[in-house]
Amino acid sequence: MDSLDARDLLGLEGMAAAEIQAILDRARSLKTSCRGDELNGRVVANIFFENSTRTRCSFEVAAVQLGAHPLNLSATGSSAAKGESLVDTANNIEAMGVDALVVRTGASGGAALVAKASGIPVINAGDGRHEHPTQALLDLFVLQERLGSLEGRRVAIVGDILNSRVARSNLHGLLAMGASVVLVGPPTLLDSSFESIHPTGGNATVEVSHDLDGVLEGVDAVMMLRIQRERASGGAISSDYRRLYGLTAQRARRMRPEQLILHPGPVNRGVEMDASVLDDLDKNAVLEQVTAGVLVRKAVLMRAIPV
Amino acid sequence: MTSLLIRSGRVIDPATKRDEVADVLVRDGQVTEIGPSIRPEGGIRELDASGCMVTPGLVDPHVHLREPGQESKETIATGTASAAAGGFTTVCCMPNTQPALDDPQVLEFVRLKALETAACRVFSVAAATLGRKGEQIAPIGALTRSGAVGFSDDGDVIADARMMRMVMRTCAEHDRVFMQHAQEPTLTEGASMNEGPVASRLGLRGWPAIAEELIVERDVRLAAETGCRYHVQHVSSGGTVEILRKARAAGLPVSGEASPHHLLLTDEACDGYDTNAKMNPPLRTRADMEALRAGVADGTIDILATDHAPHTVSDKSVDFDSAAFGIVGLECALALYEQALVGTGLIDWPRLIALLSIEPARLVGLEQTGIGRLEVGLPADITVIDPNADWTIDPEQFSSKGRNCPFAGWNVNTQVVATILGGDMVHRGARALVEA
Numbered sequence: 001m002d003s004l005d006a007r008d009l010l011g012l013e014g015m016a017a018a019e020i021q022a023i024l025d026r027a028r029s030l031k032t033s034c035r036g037d038e039l040n041g042r043v044v045a046n047i048f049f050e051n052s053t054r055t056r057c058s059f060e061v062a063a064v065q066l067g068a069h070p071l072n073l074s075a076t077g078s079s080a081a082k083g084e085s086l087v088d089t090a091n092n093i094e095a096m097g098v099d100a101l102v103v104r105t106g107a108s109g110g111a112a113l114v115a116k117a118s119g120i121p122v123i124n125a126g127d128g129r130h131e132h133p134t135q136a137l138l139d140l141f142v143l144q145e146r147l148g149s150l151e152g153r154r155v156a157i158v159g160d161i162l163n164s165r166v167a168r169s170n171l172h173g174l175l176a177m178g179a180s181v182v183l184v185g186p187p188t189l190l191d192s193s194f195e196s197i198h199p200t201g202g203n204a205t206v207e208v209s210h211d212l213d214g215v216l217e218g219v220d221a222v223m224m225l226r227i228q229r230e231r232a233s234g235g236a237i238s239s240d241y242r243r244l245y246g247l248t249a250q251r252a253r254r255m256r257p258e259q260l261i262l263h264p265g266p267v268n269r270g271v272e273m274d275a276s277v278l279d280d281l282d283k284n285a286v287l288e289q290v291t292a293g294v295l296v297r298k299a300v301l302m303r304a305i306p307v
Numbered sequence: 308m309t310s311l312l313i314r315s316g317r318v319i320d321p322a323t324k325r326d327e328v329a330d331v332l333v334r335d336g337q338v339t340e341i342g343p344s345i346r347p348e349g350g351i352r353e354l355d356a357s358g359c360m361v362t363p364g365l366v367d368p369h370v371h372l373r374e375p376g377q378e379s380k381e382t383i384a385t386g387t388a389s390a391a392a393g394g395f396t397t398v399c400c401m402p403n404t405q406p407a408l409d410d411p412q413v414l415e416f417v418r419l420k421a422l423e424t425a426a427c428r429v430f431s432v433a434a435a436t437l438g439r440k441g442e443q444i445a446p447i448g449a450l451t452r453s454g455a456v457g458f459s460d461d462g463d464v465i466a467d468a469r470m471m472r473m474v475m476r477t478c479a480e481h482d483r484v485f486m487q488h489a490q491e492p493t494l495t496e497g498a499s500m501n502e503g504p505v506a507s508r509l510g511l512r513g514w515p516a517i518a519e520e521l522i523v524e525r526d527v528r529l530a531a532e533t534g535c536r537y538h539v540q541h542v543s544s545g546g547t548v549e550i551l552r553k554a555r556a557a558g559l560p561v562s563g564e565a566s567p568h569h570l571l572l573t574d575e576a577c578d579g580y581d582t583n584a585k586m587n588p589p590l591r592t593r594a595d596m597e598a599l600r601a602g603v604a605d606g607t608i609d610i611l612a613t614d615h616a617p618h619t620v621s622d623k624s625v626d627f628d629s630a631a632f633g634i635v636g637l638e639c640a641l642a643l644y645e646q647a648l649v650g651t652g653l654i655d656w657p658r659l660i661a662l663l664s665i666e667p668a669r670l671v672g673l674e675q676t677g678i679g680r681l682e683v684g685l686p687a688d689i690t691v692i693d694p695n696a697d698w699t700i701d702p703e704q705f706s707s708k709g710r711n712c713p714f715a716g717w718n719v720n721t722q723v724v725a726t727i728l729g730g731d732m733v734h735r736g737a738r739a740l741v742e743a
Contacts, residue, residue, distance in 0.1 A: 013508070086626070107626035108510035109580035128628070129510030168510060197508035234496075 007121040007304045010111050011131035012172040013198070020176055024141050026299035027292070034298065039068035042305055043098040048074045048125070049086060049105045054265055054290065055125050055134070059102050062297035068305075071098060090114045090122075100304045103127075121304035129163050134300055135264050136169035138292040139223065140177060142285050145292075146260050147220055151178035152203070156215050158245060159225030159272055160237075161190040166264045167225060171197070175204045182207045182215050186245060188236040212245050221260035222247065224272050242271055252277040260285055310334045311730065312347060316356030316691060320363060320681040321661030322674070331361055333687040336730035341683055356691050359724055360656060363664040363681040364396025364427075364688030368457075368671055369486070369540060369564060369612035370637065372398070372429070375416060376405025381617040381708050383417065384424035386637075389615070389707035391426040391734040393637040394723035396688040397678050398427060398615075399671055402434035403462035409434035409445045411453040418454060426733045427726075428678070428688075430671065432457040432486060435474045441465050444473055451481040456671035459486035461540060462587075464522055466492050471526065475535035484536040484670055487526055489547070490588060494518035499628050501574040501589040509580065511627060514589045516544035523547050527554045530561050538670060539563040541614050543588035545598030552607040562670060564610040565599050567636055567643035568713065572596070576713055580627040583713040586614075587632035603662070604653040610670055611662045613640045617709025635709035639700045641692065642719035649694075650720075656694070689727040693736070696722035 012020065044063045048056055056072065063070040075089065090101055100121045103111050108128030115122040126132040143150055155174050161167045161183050174181050175198050183194050187210055195206050209215050216222065224247050227237060242248065247261065252274070255261070261277065261284040269275040277283060313331040318341060320326075325341075332340040332347060372386035381389075383400075390398050400417065402408035408417065414431050421429035433455035437443040439462065447458060458478055464487065465471045478485045495514045500506050502513025523539055527550060530537035542548060542563040554561045568586060573593050576584035584590060602608040616633025623630050644663070648654050654662075668679025677685035697720045702712040726734035 087624075105626075107628055110626050112580060113626050127510075129512075131510070162507075165510060168508070191507075193502070193504045193507040193513075196504040 007306070008115050009123045009133050009300055009304065010115055011124060012133045012136050012169045012176065013131065015172070015176060017176045017178070020137070020140065020173060023137055023296065023299045023303060024144060026302065027141055027295040030295050030298050034065060036065060037067040038302055038307065039063070039066040039305055042068040043071055044068050044100050044102060044301060045071040045073060045093045045098045046102045046125070047090060047093060047104070050126065052104055052125070054293070055104065058290070058293040059125065059297050062294050062301055065294070066298055066301060068099070068301065086110055087114060087117045090118055094118055094120050100301065123300055123304055126165055128165065130165050131169045132165040133169050134293070134297055135166050136173040137300070138289055138296040139170055139262055139264070140173050141292040141296050142262065142288050143221055143260065145288070146285065150174065153179040153220045154182065154218060155179050156182045156184050156219040156222045157225065158184040158212060158222060158247070159189070160227055161185045161194060161225070163189065163228055164225050170223060171206065175206065178202065178204050180205045180207070182209055182219060184209045184212050184215050184245065186210060186238070186241065213251070216251060216255065219259065221262060223262045226264060226266065227268055227271050246271060247273045247277050249274045249276045252280070252283055262286070262289060264289070309730070310347070310351050311727070311732070312345060312351050312353045313356050313361050313689065313691065314353050316359045316361035318361045318681065319657050319660050321657055322665040322680045323682060326657050331689065333689070333727070333730045336687055338681065338683050338685055338687045354691065354725060356724070358693065358695065360660070360692045360694065361681070362660045362690050362692060363679050364690050364726065364728065365394045365641065365663045366397040366667040366679050367395050367613055367615070367637065367640070368399045368610060368667040370398045370400055370615040371403065371617065371633070372400040373404065373617060374420060375413070379619050380622070382424070383420045383429060384426070385706060385708045386615070386617070387421070387425040387427045387429060389635070389637045389705060391726045391728070392706045392723065393639070394641050394690040394692065394726050395637060396427045396690065396726060396728045397430065397668070397673070399430045399432050399456060401432055401461040402459065403439060407434045407439050408432070409437050409439070411446070411449050414450060414453045414455060427728055430454065430456045430673065432459050432461065434458070435460050435465060435478070435485065436470060439463050441467055441470055444470065444477065447474070447477045447483070448481055451483055455483065456673065457484040457486055459488065459540070461486065461488050464488050464490050464492060466522070468525065472529055472533065475529050475533040475537070479533050479535040482672070484538050486538045486540050487522065488540050489522040489526070490514070490518040491521045499585060500577045501591045503574060503592065505574045505577060509577065509627070516546055516591060516595065519544045519588055520546040520550060523550050527559060527561055531559050534560070536560045538610070541566045541569060541588060541612065542599060542602070542608060543569050543591050543595065545595045548598045548602035548607055552602065552605070555607060562610060563602070563608050564612040565603055565608045566612060566614050567640050567647065568634060569599055570596065570647035571643055572713060577627070581713065582623045582625070582627055582630035583634060583711050585627060585630050585632055586634065600647060600651070600653055603648055609662060609666045611644055612667070613637055615707070617707050618711050620710060623711050634711050634713060635702070635705060635707045637707065638705050639712070639714055639719065641723060642700070642721040643714065645694065645721040646719055687727055687730040690723060691725040693722045693724045695720060698722055
C-alpha cells in the first residue's frame with residue numbers, strides 16, 4: 001500500500017478480490033464510525049474535464065466529511081479537454097501542493113496518462129469509455145449489502161455496453177468477486193468481443209446477450225445503464241429500445257422481490273427505465289447507490305492519502 | 308569521383324537472379340565489374356564485405372518526409388538520412404504535405420530540395436485529388452510530366468466511387484500506379500485501433516478490418532474495368548490478402564504492400580494506451596498478421612514498405628484518441644523484415660531483397676533507370692548487409708527526427724554495413740572498415 005501505484009485507483013481491471021474487498025470493508029466501517037478529521041488539512045483536487053453532477057458532488061461530500069478540503073476545477077468544453085493540457089493542468093494543480101487528484105476526462109486512458117505524469121495519487125472518476133471504478137465499487141457495495149457474498153451470483157448489465165465505462169468497471173469488479181456477468185444490449189451497442197475482454201479464471205463467466213427477457217429471470221441483480229446520447233453516435237439507438245431493453249413496469253412486475261435493480265444515474269425516465277420503476281424505492285436501489293457512493297469514495301480517498 | 312572495390316560479398320541481384328560470392332567494382336558512380344577476385348589497376352579503396360550481402364540499393368515506395376510544411380516532424384534531409392542509414396537509396400514520398408503534392412510547382416520544390424539536401428533518391432507520389440480532399444481531380448497528366456511516379460491521396464482514402472473511377476481512368480491513361488489508403492470512412496470515423504476485444508477493453512473506438520476489405524473489393528472491380536494499375540498501401544487485414552490473391556490469379560494489375568509493424572505486431576501492442584502502437588491502418592490480430600506473412604510467402608504481397616511516419620514527441624505524448632497515427636520505420640525496417648520473413652523461414656534472402664528492390668522499382672516504373680538493380684553499367688546504388696550482426700533498436704540513435712517507434716529495445720541481427728548511392732558511401736555502419 002505504500003507505493004504510489006497502489007494508492008492510485010485507475011480501474012478495476014486487474015485488481016485482486018482482496019484489494020477490492022479491503023476498500024468495501026473500509027467503506028462499511030465508515031458507515032458507523034467516521035470521525036470527520038481523518039484527512040484533516042488535506043486538499044483533494046477534483047479535476048473534471050467532462051460534465052458530472054453526482055460523481056463530483058459525491059467526491060466533494062466525501063472529502064468534506066473526512067475533514068479534507070475539496071478543490072473543484074471544471075474545464076469542460078475548453079481546449080483543456082485535450083490530453084496534453086490534461087496533463088499540464090494536473091501538473092499545475094499538483095505543484096500547488098494538493099494531496100490527491102480526482103480526474104474525470106473524456107479520453108479513454110486519460111486517468112492513466114495523468115497518473116504517469118503525476119507524483120501524487122490519482123483517482124479515476126471516469127475516463128472516456130474506459131473505466132469508472134468508484135461507480136463499480138459503490139455498485140459492489142450495494143450488491144454485497146443486499147446479497148451478501150457475490151461468489152456464484154449472476155448479474156446482468158443492460159444497455160449501451162459499447163460506450164459505457166460503468167459497464168467495463170463493473171464487469172471487471174464483478175468477475176473479480178466471483179460473480180458471473182451477462183451483458184445485454186442491442187447488436188448496435190454490444191458485440192461478441194466483450195466475451196473476452198476479461199481474462200477468466202475460476203467459475204465466473206461473461207455472456208453476451210441481445211435478449212433481455214431471456215436473461216431477466218435468471219439473474220440476482222440487473223444494472224441498467226444510462227443511454228448516453230453524447231457517446232452513442234450515428235443513429236445506433238432505435239425507437240424500439242425501451243420495448244426491447246428498457247426496464248418497463250411490466251418487466252419489473254415479473255421480477256422476484258429479491259432481484260435487485262440498480263442504475264448509476266441520472267436516469268432517462270421512460271427510456272432505459274420506466275418512471276414507475278424508478279419511483280418504487282422498494283424495487284430499486286438507486287438512492288442506496290448514491291449513499292454508498294460517498295462511503296466508497298471516502299474509503300478510496302483514505303486509501304490514496306494514508307495518515 | 309572516387310572508386311571503390313567491394314570485396315568478397317554475397318552479391319544478390321534478384322532482377323538477373325544473380326546470387327554468388329564476388330567482388331563489385333565501382334568507378335565514376337557506376338558498377339563497372341562484377342566477378343571473382345577483381346584486381347584493379349592502381350590504389351583503390353576497398354570495403355571488405357566477407358560474410359555480408361551486396362545488394363541493389365533498397366527502395367521504399369512509401370515514406371513521409373513531411374516537407375514542405377511539417378518540418379518539425381521531419382525534413383527531406385533528415386528523412387533521407389534515415390533512409391540511407393536503413394540501407395535505402397530510393398524512397399517515394401507521399402503527398403500529404405502542406406501544401407499537398409498536388410501541383411507541379413510543389414513537386415519541383417521537392418525535387419530541388421532533394422537535390423540540395425537528400426542522402427538518397429527521392430521520387431514523389433503525387434496527390435490524386437486537389438488538396439487530397441477527394442473533390443476535384445488533380446492535374447495527373449501535368450504531375451506525371453513533372454516526375455510523379457504514382458498517385459495517391461495517402462492518409463485518406465478516395466471513398467467516392469465516381470472520383471475513384473475518374474482517377475483510375477486518368478492514371479491508366481498516363482501509365483501511373485494508383486495507391487489506395489483503403490478504408491471505408493463511415494466505418495472508421497473516430498476510431499483509433501483495431502476493432503476487437505482489446506479495443507472493447509480499453510474503451511477505444513474500433514477500426515474494423517472490413518472497412519479496408521470493402522474498399523479493396525470495390526477498387527479491384529474498378530481496376531479491372533479501367534485497366535489502372537492499383538496498389539493497396541499497408542495491407543493490414545487477412546481478408547485483403549485473400550481479395551488480392553484472387554484478383555492476381557485472375558490476372559488483374561493489382562498489388563499490395565506490407566509494413567514491418569503489420570508483419571510483427573498485433574493490436575495487443577496498444578495495451579496500456581501505448582501511442583507508439585497507434586497506426587493507420589491499425590495493428591490487427593495474430594490471424595491477420597499470419598495471413599499477411601503467408602501472402603508474402605506465396606507472392607500475393609510482393610512489395611515491402613515502411614510507411615515511415617515521423618511525429619514530434621508532443622504529437623504522441625497525449626491520450627490515445629488524440630495521438631497522431633504512425634511510426635518511424637526506415638532505420639530498423641530491414642532487420643525487422645528479416646525477423647518476420649527470413650528468420651521464420653517463409654522466404655529466403657534473395658526474395659527479401661527482391662521485395663525491397665526490383666519489385667517496388669517496377670511498381671513505380673523506375674526499373675528502366677537501373678533503380679532496384681545491381682548490374683554492370685548501371686548507377687552504383689548498393690547496400691551492404693551483415694545478416695549476423697546483433698544490435699538493439701534504439702530510436703534515440705535514429706537520424707530521423709522521429710522517435711515514435713514501438714520496436715525500441717528489440718534485439719535484431721541484421722545490420723546495414725554500408726549504403727552506396729551513385730558510387731558515394733552515404734551511410735557507413737560500425738563494421739564498414741574501408742582500406743585504401
